[in-house]
Amino acid sequence: GAGVSQTPSNKVTEKGKYVELRCDPISGHTALYWYRQSLGQGPEFLIYFQGTGAADDSGLPNDRFFAVRPEGSVSTLKIQRTERGDSAVYLCASSPDWKYEQYFGPGTRLTVT
Amino acid sequence: AQSVAQPEDQVNVAEGNPLTVKCTYSVSGNPYLFWYVQYPNRGLQFLLKYITGDNLVKGSYGFEAEFNKSQTSFHLKKPSALVSDSALYFCAVRDVSSNYQLIWGAGTKLIIKP
DSSP, rough: OOOOOEEEEEEETTOOOEEEEEEOOOOTEEEEEEEOOOOOOEEEEEEEEEEEEEOOTTOOOTEEEEEOOOOSSEEEEEEOOOGGGGGGEEEEEEEEEESSSOOEEOOOEEEEE | OOOEEESSSSEEEESOOOEEEOOEOSSSHHHHHHHHOOOTTSOOEEEEEEEESSEEEOOOGGGGEEEETTTEEEEEEEEOGGGGOOOEEEEEEETTTTTSSSSOOEEEEEEOOO
């Protein structure tokens, strides 16, 4: 079946602009996670959704970052007033439930110039 | 505090030789342990997991991992390495008694030389 998909695959934006990154999880997976990964490092947790609600948003670095999952399927990560330090690969993962392994999408490479 | 350590930044192995990628962890409760692999310019792929049961877990692509509770380790192994195994490997742990987050190691770059 279809895996986790993320769009766009690459996004270049200017400092100060607003961006939205989309994640389409595996059908039926109730758990959805956002991470960001810098080159040569492990994923950094951002937020976890169980269904429509954010069960854990403790990884969001500041209030410029926000994520939604209004219907319990597709999720959007929103970044306001982007900064050069936001440049990274943003990964989305889904899972049947939080106890199980996570399946990752290919990521969105965000570059803030 | 929960943590995962992958003590080797890079592991070099000759093709056909056995390989081991090390992982140790620290959690307060019972661990769920995972290994993931990341090929260049691709997303993370699940390899195997330990939740309960047999200490030796078998996964994808001929990999296996051994859970050792006394040494708090979960080393990844393969009897005979392939050049195509060259990639970045991540160990991750979840403390099921505390929260939902996966704690990730920094990753180990595995290089298999022909």
